[in-house]
Amino acid sequence: MIRALREMGAVRSDRVAEVFRAVPRHWFTPGAPLDKAYAPRDAVHMKHDEQGRPISTVSSPQLQGSMLEQADIQPGMSALEIGSGGVNAAMMSWLTGPEGRVVTVDIDPDVTARARQLLDAAGYQRVQVVLADADNGVPEHASYDRIIVTVGAWDIPPAWVEQLAPGGRLVVPLRMRGLTRSLELVREGNHLVSRSSLMCGFVAMQGAGANGGQMLPIRDGKAELQFDDGWPGPERPALEGALDTSRVDAWSAVMVGGMESLDLLQLRLATTFSGFGRLAADEDQRPVLVEQGCIFFDSAVALPDSFAYLVARRSAGGSELGVHAFGPHAQDLAEAMVEQIQVWDQRYRGGPDPDFAIWPRDTPDDELPDGLVIDKRRCRISISWPPTTNRPHPHNIPK
Known part of the structure; x- marks a missing residue:
């Protein structure tokens, strides 16, 4: 699995490769066959709603690896995971080390109970599991050097930005026009800017942050x-x-x-x-x-x-x-x-990606960069394409 993740580019650093070796995934996917638990591209569905749609999953190793690389969690950091499952919190705890602190929060009591049980059994008792609507973050344990959101977010609540420590980083799968990208966001003045982005998919957020379109x-x-x-x-x-x-x-x-x-x-x-x-x-x-x-x-x-x-x-x-x-x-x-x-x-084609930025909801239009602006309930999102020059592509049909 780790070799495949490196070949995909989902794992680039030795530390993220090592955390996959250190935290056995099958401990956190009870009932799933080993080949399913360790399939690089496959999520494992842990809970479904009344219509049979997954509402709690263990994300694919490919996606977990990519987001951990985006987060760049270092020893001694304080980290918050929004959307519990167990294995990702355990990996974050391994990365922060004994001097660090990890909090994981979920709105579903079944999910938090399962996460607590699995984390304890795997030896990660120091991870704090919180039952709450993550729309408000977890203020009692703030601030956080890293916040990783592992459910599909339609909006960015102000609490997530406010609870970031100076120099902190937010990694969030943000849905924009129906397309979800995991954004690595850092603070710049009064807003957040993206340092990297990647295509992804997640189960939708529940609670105050839900949006059905x-x-x-x-x-x-x-x-x-x-x-x-x-x-x-x-x-x-x-x-x-x-x-x-x-x-x-x-x-x-x-x-x-x-x-x-x-x-x-x-x-x-x-x-x-x-x-x-x-x-x-x-x-x-x-x-x-x-x-x-x-x-x-x-x-x-x-x-x-x-x-x-x-x-x-x-x-x-x-x-x-x-x-x-x-x-x-x-x-x-x-x-x-x-x-x-x-x-x-x-x-x-093949890049460059556009630049993403998250702005306060009351930001005037004349303070926003050129490009598309998407107004959410609690923020404004700007998407700006960098200037480029035309370049021929070998797959073109001769005109």
């Missing part, structure tokens, strides 16, 4: 668009009959390989189009959405009466990216999305 049904709910931060505009889009219009197909002449991540492309679309959302559809809608031999991705953009989504068609050299669209303004929307696919290919 908005669902827009299409064709009697057999397809739907999901919007993370409310409707794209002042009024709810009207797309119920859109799939009954003629589909518009547009192709970008940009090729991708089978294992290439489209994370930055999705982020580029999300920061360019105010109507960015995620498309979900029943299997019987696939013939309407794509032709045989094509695939569609859940990245979508909506106007009040039209919507479009990212697709790919396979060929001998890989897959060509394109856009399918429905509605009265399908052609214009498809062409605009294709243009952004080409911008991603020419300027941002």
